[in-house]
Structure formats: structure tokens, C-alpha cells
Amino acid sequence: MxxxxxxxxxxxxxxxxxxxxPAPSEAELTEIFTAATRVPDHGKLAPWRFILFRGEVGAELGRRLADLAERHEGQPLGEARRAYEEQRFTRAPLVVGVVSTAKPHFKIPEWEQVLSVGAATMNLIHAVHARGYGAxxxxxxxxxxxDAKALMGIxxxxxxxxxxxxxxxxxxxSDRPRPDLATVVSEATLPQDRV
Ligand SMILES: Cc1cc2nc3c(=O)[nH]c(=O)nc-3n(C[C@H](O)[C@H](O)[C@H](O)COP(=O)(O)O)c2cc1C
Structure with missing residues (x-):
């Protein structure tokens, strides 16, 4: 680790x-989702859920998404594009769909629920990487x-x-450039006095 x-x-x-x-084992996935759901979550609403796309179901969903893309575009997909769509859920050993279930709430702003799904996604990714896998x-x-969401059960x-x-x-x-901290981190300043 x-x-x-x-x-x-x-x-x-x-x-x-x-x-x-390999993908993480089932036991590792339990640990990974335990980490993913251990996030700040105002109101304990658990405003997120996770869908595992893999195996034959993933392959069949890819084929149906390719058909959907073709219907939307009104013409046959090229060979490479069809292969790309069909392999959407099989080009890696596992694809985890992270879904925000945020909704209006009498006390908890929806924005805060949305932020929590970002935290859950990042925890998931860190938990994957911590075990030597990549994401x-x-x-x-x-x-x-x-229409694609409906096909995926969302x-x-x-x-x-x-x-x-x-x-x-x-x-x-290889790494990629990261932001210069001086451009994104600053000390708080007091408002200018207005005359
Ligand atoms: C919400 C969200 C959606 C993204 N969608 C895509 C995408 O569809 N295609 C893509 O190439 N990168 C996408 N990215 C960026 C990838 O995650 C990218 O590989 C990543 O920002 C690289 O940074 P890292 O090396 O720090 O992970 C997305 C990032 C976020 C946060």
C-alpha cells in the first residue's frame, strides 16, 4: 500500500x-468502496452511488450505446468509432460509473451534495492507486x-x-504540468475601506 x-x-x-x-479483487473493491463512501457529506444523505460496468454486461451495453450513437447521428458509425463505442466498458478491466443523486433538500444545499460526489470520486481514485492499480x-x-443514461440504468x-x-x-x-501555487493560493485580504 x-x-x-x-x-x-x-x-x-x-x-x-x-x-x-487484473482489476482489484472483490475484497479490494469492498475496501475501495468503503474508502469512496467515507467522505464529507453534509446531512449524511449519501448523495451518490456507484455502478460497476464489466464483463458481458459491459460488452452488451457498449454495443447498445454504439447503436444509440448511430441512431442519434443518423448514419452508420465508421469502423473505428463503432469499435470505440462498443468497447466503452471493456477497454479497461473495470469501469465504475459514479452517479450524483443530489436533489433539492429543505436544509442541505444541492451544491453541497454535488461537491460530495466529487469527493467520493476522488477517494475512489486514491483508494485504487493506493493499492498499486491505476485509474x-x-x-x-x-x-x-x-437515452444513454437510461440504457445504463441512470x-x-x-x-x-x-x-x-x-x-x-x-x-x-509521465507527469503533466501542475498549477503554480502562487496563482491559486492567497492570503485573505480585508475589504478596501470605502469613503
Ligand atoms: C469531471 C471530469 C470529467 C472528465 N472527463 C474527461 C473526458 O471525458 N475525457 C478526458 O480525456 N479527460 C477527462 N477528464 C480529465 C481526466 O481525468 C484527466 O486525465 C486528468 O484530469 C489528468 O489529471 P491527473 O493526472 O491529475 O489525474 C475529466 C476530469 C474530470 C474531473
Whole structure:
């Protein structure tokens, strides 16, 4: 298990084609989802849920999403595009759909519920990486298309936070530039006195 300091300092997304078998075991997945659901959550609403896409169901959903894309676009998909859509849930050993179930609440702002799904997604990713696996958080059109959501069993009042692709990384990915802290961190200032 990678220690927390190293994990936070070094984690980065693994390109999806570099995510190979094996996926985390079922016992590891239980630990990973336990970590993913251990997040700040104002009001203890658990305003998120997780869907595992893998195996034959993942393959069949990919085929149906390819058909849906074709219907939407009104013409046959090219060979490469069809393969891409069909392999949406099989190009990594496991894809976790993270769904926001945030809704209006008499006390807890919906915005705070939405923030909690981001925290859950990031905890999921860190828990995956801590165990030596790799992850990549993407969305793409299927996250925003109501017909695609219905195919994936996601209600119209739910939102897709992302699809987290999970597997064993091949090569370590090179890093990418990170923000200059001076541009994003500042001391609070007092308001200017107005005359
Ligand atoms: C909500 C969300 C959705 C994203 N969707 C995509 C996507 O559809 N396609 C993509 O290439 N990257 C997407 N990204 C960015 C990837 O996660 C990207 O690999 C990542 O930002 C790289 O940074 P990292 O190395 O720190 O993980 C998304 C990121 C977030 C937070």
C-alpha cells in the first residue's frame, strides 16, 4: 500500500489503453468502496452511488450505446468509432460509473451534495492507486445523453459524475504540468475601506 504522502504527491491518471488486467479483487473493491463512501457529506444523505460496468454486461451495453450513437447521428458509425463505442466498458478491466443523486433538500444545499460526489470520486481514485492499480476519470457523451443514461440504468434526475476506468498500469505515466501555487493560493485580504 502506498503511504498517503507519496500517494498525494505522485498520483496521476493512467491512460486508459495502459490499464490492463487484473482489476482489484472483490475484497479490494469492498475496501475501495468503503474508502469512496467515507467522505464529507453534509446531512449524511449519501448523495451518490456507484455502478460497476464489466464483463458481458459491459460488452452488451457498449454495443447498445454504439447503436444509440448511430441512431442519434443518423448514419452508420465508421469502423473505428463503432469499435470505440462498443468497447466503452471493456477497454479497461473495470469501469465504475459514479452517479450524483443530489436533489433539492429543505436544509442541505444541492451544491453541497454535488461537491460530495466529487469527493467520493476522488477517494475512489486514491483508494485504487493506493493499492498499486491505476485509474482514469472521464465522462464523454454518454454522461450527458438522456437515452444513454437510461440504457445504463441512470435516472433522468441523476447526474453522471464520471466513469472511473480501473486496472493495472503498464508503464508509469509521465507527469503533466501542475498549477503554480502562487496563482491559486492567497492570503485573505480585508475589504478596501470605502469613503
Ligand atoms: C469531471 C471530469 C470529467 C472528465 N472527463 C474527461 C473526458 O471525458 N475525457 C478526458 O480525456 N479527460 C477527462 N477528464 C480529465 C481526466 O481525468 C484527466 O486525465 C486528468 O484530469 C489528468 O489529471 P491527473 O493526472 O491529475 O489525474 C475529466 C476530469 C474530470 C474531473
Amino acid at each position: 502506498t503511504d498517503a504522502k507519496t500517494l498525494l504527491a505522485t498520483r496521476r491518471s493512467v491512460p486508459i489503453p495502459a490499464l490492463r488486467d 482514469n476519470w472521464i465522462t464523454e457523451w454518454v454522461a450527458y445523453d438522456e 435516472a433522468s434526475d441523476e447526474k453522471v459524475a464520471g466513469f472511473v476506468y480501473v486496472g493495472t498500469p503498464g508503464d508509469a505515466p
